[in-house]
Amino acid sequence: QVQLVQSGAEVKKPGASVKVSCKASGYTFTSYYMHWVRQAPGQGLEWMGIINPSGGSTSYAQKFQGRVTMTRDTSTSAVYMELSSLRSEDTAMYYCARAAYFDYWGQGTLVTVSS
Amino acid sequence: QSALTQPASVSGSPGQSITISCTGTSSDVGDYNYVSWYQQLPGKAPKLMIYEVSNRPSGVSNRFSGSKSGSTASLTISGLQAEDEADYYCSSYTSSSTLVVFGGGTKLTVL
Numbered sequence: 352q353v354q355l356v357q358s359g360a361e362v363k364k365p366g367a368s369v370k371v372s373c374k375a376s377g378y379t380f381t382s383y384y385m386h387w388v389r390q391a392p393g394q395g396l397e398w399m400g401i402i403n404p405s406g407g408s409t410s411y412a413q414k415f416q417g418r419v420t421m422t423r424d425t426s427t428s429a430v431y432m433e434l435s436s437l438r439s440e441d442t443a444m445y446y447c448a449r450a451a452y453f454d455y456w457g458q459g460t461l462v463t464v465s466s
Numbered sequence: 467q468s469a470l471t472q473p474a475s476v477s478g479s480p481g482q483s484i485t486i487s488c489t490g491t492s493s494d495v496g497d498y499n500y501v502s503w504y505q506q507l508p509g510k511a512p513k514l515m516i517y518e519v520s521n522r523p524s525g526v527s528n529r530f531s532g533s534k535s536g537s538t539a540s541l542t543i544s545g546l547q548a549e550d551e552a553d554y555y556c557s558s559y560t561s562s563s564t565l566v567v568f569g570g571g572t573k574l575t576v577l
Binding site: 386388395396397398401410412413414446448451452453454456457458459 | 469500502504511512513514517518523555557562563564565566567568569570571
């Protein structure tokens with residue numbers, strides 16, 4: 352069965368970076384792009400970007416350009432999302448979700464940014 | 467790229483039908499049939515309910531249906547059940563560099 356398992360919760364100080372992982376299993380990792388989506392407390396879903404696990408190409412939402420980097424490791428079937436220059440507004444649950452239809456989601460990784 | 471517009475809340479009684487709208491523009495909903503709907507229960511990850519406007523993934527009840535007219539997509543839930551109480555989000559692919567946009571979400575209350 353398809354599973355996306357994300358890394359654990361993080362607490363970071365403003366200005367720091369965070370790197371969240373998403374390990375895929377149950378399907379051919381390189382056959383499906385992967386999205387990253389975040390959800391601030393009590394708020395809606397926000398698309399951050401997408402990565403092609405096969406070639407590593409990426410596309411980021413304009414809002415996050417210059418601050419987000421998505422990578423992958425085909426040897427471990429994992430994708431990573433790194434967000435830099437963190438501020439309090441980045442406190443949110445971060446999800447990976449399989450493309451094209453967001454048909455499978457990770458369990459979410461809570462990132463808290465606080466001084 | 468602005469978020470798609472959804473009503474903040476809708477409600478209905480068990481057994482009734484409700485419809486949630488999702489209004490976009492000619493650059494997203496109006497231009498693509500890649501509209502999806504998700505159900506999110508409290509404290510859980512979203513769950514795909516409808517993709518490509520009107521297709522249901524395996525395992526999703528046929529009480530859930532989707533449609534689109536112009537730049538507005540709709541999710542209809544028939545035969546409301548208490549377990550349908552959740553937040554619902556729509557999404558669409560877009561023609562901008564921000565490839566995907568979500569709606570603001572709709573809280574469904576089953577009275």
